[in-house]
Amino acid sequence: MLREKYKSEIDELLSRYPVKRSALIPLLYLAQREEGYITEAAMIEIAGILKLTPPQVYETATFYTMLNLKKVGKFHIQVCKSLMCALVGSDTVVAWLKSKLGIAPGGTTQDGLFTLSTVECLAACGTGPMMQINDDYYERLTEQKVDQILADLRTIGTSSLKSGPYMWPLPVGVTGDK
Amino acid sequence: MPTHEPILLKNMSQPGYTGSLSDYEKTGGYQALRKVLGKIAPADVTTTVMKSGLRGRGGAGFPTGVKWGFLPKDHQGPRYLCCNADESEPGTFKDRQLMERDPHQLLEGIVLAGYAIGAESAYIYIRGEMVLGSQILERALAEARAAGYIGKNILGTEITVDVWVHRGAGAYICGEETALLESLEGKRGLPRVKPPFPATHGLYNKPTVVNNVETLANLPHIMNRGAEWFAAIGSPPKSTGTRIFCVSGHVKRPGNYEVPMGVTFRELIDEHAGGMRGEKPLKAFIPGGASAPFLTPDHLDVKMDFESVAAAGSMLGSGGVTVMEEGTSMVWAALRLMEFFYHESCGKCSPCREGSSWLVQTMRRIVAKQGRPQDLDTLSDLCKNIAGRTVCAFGDAEVAPIMSTLKHWRHEYVTLIHEAEMANLIRPVTVGARN
Numbered sequence: 001m002l003r004e005k006y007k008s009e010i011d012e013l014l015s016r017y018p019v020k021r022s023a024l025i026p027l028l029y030l031a032q033r034e035e036g037y038i039t040e041a042a043m044i045e046i047a048g049i050l051k052l053t054p055p056q057v058y059e060t061a062t063f064y065t066m067l068n069l070k071k072v073g074k075f076h077i078q079v080c081k082s083l084m085c086a087l088v089g090s091d092t093v094v095a096w097l098k099s100k101l102g103i104a105p106g107g108t109t110q111d112g113l114f115t116l117s118t119v120e121c122l123a124a125c126g127t128g129p130m131m132q133i134n135d136d137y138y139e140r141l142t143e144q145k146v147d148q149i150l151a152d153l154r155t156i157g158t159s160s161l162k163s164g165p166y167m168w169p170l171p172v173g174v175t176g177d178k
Numbered sequence: 179m180p181t182h183e184p185i186l187l188k189n190m191s192q193p194g195y196t197g198s199l200s201d202y203e204k205t206g207g208y209q210a211l212r213k214v215l216g217k218i219a220p221a222d223v224t225t226t227v228m229k230s231g232l233r234g235r236g237g238a239g240f241p242t243g244v245k246w247g248f249l250p251k252d253h254q255g256p257r258y259l260c261c262n263a264d265e266s267e268p269g270t271f272k273d274r275q276l277m278e279r280d281p282h283q284l285l286e287g288i289v290l291a292g293y294a295i296g297a298e299s300a301y302i303y304i305r306g307e308m309v310l311g312s313q314i315l316e317r318a319l320a321e322a323r324a325a326g327y328i329g330k331n332i333l334g335t336e337i338t339v340d341v342w343v344h345r346g347a348g349a350y351i352c353g354e355e356t357a358l359l360e361s362l363e364g365k366r367g368l369p370r371v372k373p374p375f376p377a378t379h380g381l382y383n384k385p386t387v388v389n390n391v392e393t394l395a396n397l398p399h400i401m402n403r404g405a406e407w408f409a410a411i412g413s414p415p416k417s418t419g420t421r422i423f424c425v426s427g428h429v430k431r432p433g434n435y436e437v438p439m440g441v442t443f444r445e446l447i448d449e450h451a452g453g454m455r456g457e458k459p460l461k462a463f464i465p466g467g468a469s470a471p472f473l474t475p476d477h478l479d480v481k482m483d484f485e486s487v488a489a490a491g492s493m494l495g496s497g498g499v500t501v502m503e504e505g506t507s508m509v510w511a512a513l514r515l516m517e518f519f520y521h522e523s524c525g526k527c528s529p530c531r532e533g534s535s536w537l538v539q540t541m542r543r544i545v546a547k548q549g550r551p552q553d554l555d556t557l558s559d560l561c562k563n564i565a566g567r568t569v570c571a572f573g574d575a576e577v578a579p580i581m582s583t584l585k586h587w588r589h590e591y592v593t594l595i596h597e598a599e600m601a602n603l604i605r606p607v608t609v610g611a612r613n
Contacts, residue, residue, distance in 0.1 A: 009566065016342045021363060022344075023364065034235050059366060064347065064348050064349055065347070066306045067347050067348075081517075082268045083500065084555075087428060088428075124271055125424060125498065135309035135310070138307075163310070165310065165314065166278045168271075168432070168434065169431055
């Protein structure tokens with residue numbers, strides 16, 4: 001149960017808002033962090049914490065694309081397919097990932113490791129093509145980079161190719177494109 | 179030739195600048211707060227911002243000081259400030275850089291705005307995908323609280339402005355200010371019918387101001403250097419200050435460039451972004467994010483200020499400039515943007531909800547060379563019946579790519595439909611199996 005396990009975190013979140021319902025999305029994120037997706041049980045519990053009805057929680061949860069109501073792979077790969085990335089080759093990245101993972105967008109690999117999705121603009125248009133994997137951005141993608149990222153995730157669970165604080169173009173005298 | 183002194187990107191352009199509190203203080207950070215809090219009356223801060231001519235950097239370009247002035251003067255009880263950091267307009271990626279590279283510049287702006295409008299609570303509504311940005315802001319907030327710049331009794335005064343980071347969860351529409359408020363209240367992000375406006379009935383039905391990240395980041399500089407200094411930059415009197423333009427697409431050096439308002443698109447694209455990436459010339463560009471109508475090479479000498487871009491038939495919007503080279507299909511480009519709007523329509527208003535689905539299906543058919551001659555009229559009719567008939571500006575935005583490409587590149591649509599007709603004519607017909 002979330003309430004016992006994260007009591008202080010939940011109390012702190014509730015203290016931020018004069019109206020409890022404002023803590024709904026933060027609490028749904030908490031539930032998602034716990035189990036990888038949001039279960040019905042979690043939504044019922046959150047409704048209890050916020051003095052809402054379960055349908056009120058469900059109503060909000062179903063509106064937002066980042067709240068997963070179904071299980072996703074350990075690494076959720078989301079490739080931007082909006083125009084700005086498409087102009088610089090995002091379709092190639094999607095095709096490359098499809099062939100490497102053997103799944104189409106919407107699918108999860110049999111080992112449960114990767115889910116592939118195509119998504120709309122992630123505010124990295126100057127450094128496209130790009131994708132987000134779980135919390136991290138990966139930008140200026142090439143086939144080689146994608147291969148490296150997948151290999152890193154399989155072996156060590158993270159990749160040094162992920163983006164740091166964003167700045168593009170880099171200022172004069174600073175190098176650091178990975 | 180105007181001087182190109184960056185204001186907002188200045189700190190982060192210094193080698194070694196990390197965006198930490200001590201780095202920010204070394205560049206003169208939080209001096210505006212010391213100068214203003216308790217020494218200049220809130221109403222005078224608002225007057226200074228009005229005089230500076232600062233206009234909203236999120237897309238609509240509404241004068242910031244005027245927006246603040248709409249708050250009821252005699253209201254008892256809480257008022258709120260919301261920082262719109264839901265940067266989701268395709269082609270726009272400046273707020274992300276401002277938050278991740280120089281978070282304290284934004285925080286100082288938030289406290290100044292909170293002080294001016296009398297808000298003791300401020301929420302930064304950051305788009306959910308920007309996890310790194312929200313972590314950086316949380317860290318900066320902790321530093322600023324510990325140093326007495328944020329929270330209760332700021333710098334030993336009676337003034338309280340507390341700030342929290344609130345993550346969105348992946349909905350473009352939450353960048354619309356009333357949808358943002360709904361979302362912040364824990365509901366579905368559906369825009370509200372206006373009036374009443376947020377100035378009187380905003381967050382929790384209380385007087386509220388919603389300002390974009392870049393708008394707020396300008397405030398410390400305006401308070402430090404004065405309204406006259408700011409009002410002289412750019413293209414006064416109506417478009418003052420600098421803008422961070424986000425250049426993407428087929429250019430050599432895409433990225434964020436801060437220039438005074440009023441430079442031409444040609445200068446931005448050729449001199450700052452390095453020109454086209456290859457041999458192919460520019461065919462089209464979007465001047466202000468996905469919601470702004472496409473422009474042509476004939477518009478390259480248009481000045482990048484609010485009025486000039488509007489006069490050219492588009493809008494300066496969020497500052498996202500997307501460049502497309504010769505050889506790019508304009509019908510395909512419009513479809514790509516239409517797919518975006520179809521995905522992001524919140525579903526509240528029927529013309530937008532049903533119309534976006536109809537538009538995307540028609541566009542997909544045309545691009546797949548299965549279009550019909552009457553499809554062009556269908557597209558125009560649909561667009562006319564969506565624009566201006568929805569609660570928020572999304573309806574006008576979603577028809578912009580199709581209407582503008584139909585206007586400038588109608589022949590590309592006609593060619594695709596003609597090819598579909600030809601293919602139909604020569605398709606072998608088998609009795610009983612015609613389709």
